[in-house]
Amino acid sequence: MRAVVVNCTLKPAPEPSNTGSLADVVAGELRERGVGTETYRAVDENILPGVETDMGEGDGWPRIHRSLLDSEILIVATPTWVGHPSSVAQRVIERMDAMLSETGDDGRPVAYNRVAGVVVTGNEDGAHHVISEIAGALIDIGYTIPGQSWTYWHLGPGPGPNYLDSEQGREWSHKTARAMASNLYAVAQALAAWPVPPPPS
Template identity: 70%
Template sequence: MKALVINCTLKPSPDPSNTEALARVVVEALEKDGVGVDVVRAVDLDIAPGVTSEAVREGDAWPGVHDRLLEAEILVVASPTWLGRPSSVAQRVLERMDAMMSETDGQGRPVAYNRVAGVVVTGNEDGAHHVISEISGGLEDIGYTIPGQAWTYWHLGPGPGPDYLDEERGREWSHSTGRAMAANLYGVARALAERPLGAPPG
């Protein structure tokens, strides 16, 4: 089984990413269950704006990300919170994934069917549940199955403050929630592999 983590930080590599650091807890838990995990930092790629899976201009990196999405049974979208909302990078990723709603497999099912997804959020301000609901809602529209408690986050509350990598407070809860998230993603992905959803009724 394979998983793809799309880190939607605004920081290009090799800058440290708080979001990727928390997502790593989920990655390690999935790997303990034997899942092969691929991590993409979307801001490092030239992802053009658009709502198609094909390249919209020369050098558009989205088709490669799309291929990796189709190789993975588990998807984790990880985003920081900015102005109480998902990052602009996360929004771009979801807009490009919109095209998957009209793509089907050989049995007439949307290509996101029988795949599961979850969300990781970090930020030194409040708004985590809003970010989770926005990203989860989009992924569900596309066709992903969202298990119960398929998210974790780290926030210290309203107002500015330290970053995840600079602060120990709250980490224990975020980590245990992240491990539960990984277990739920893996469990539901296995259930769908054993009893997959069929094509939607006409």
């Protein structure tokens, strides 16, 4: 089984990413269960604007798209900015829109029988709103969203330290991350044994 993490931080590598660090907790728990993991920092991938799978020369999205089709688990990780997912996360979702019309040889939409979860960081509230926006989009695309397949970290309203700067709240975020990984893995296994059929014609 394979999992892909798409880190939608605004920070290019090698700058430390709070969002990526919390997503790594989930990925580590999946690896403990024998799942191979791959992480993309989307801001470094030259993902062109658009709603097609391949926007032409220089587009970095097709490589990520291939990884999505080779995996059973997707984790979208995003910081919170002004109460919303990052602009990078929005671009990733826009590019995934093309998957709505892509089907496999069995007639199923390509996102069927794959599970997804969401990781959110930020030093102000809004995490549940961001989770809802990302999860809702992934459901539309065809992913299965298990119960409690998310984790987040923030310190409540107002400015403050970032995830990597403070131990406050980490224990809860990590416990929730472990539950997230467990639930993603369990539902991915269930779908492998009992796949969702193609939509009725």
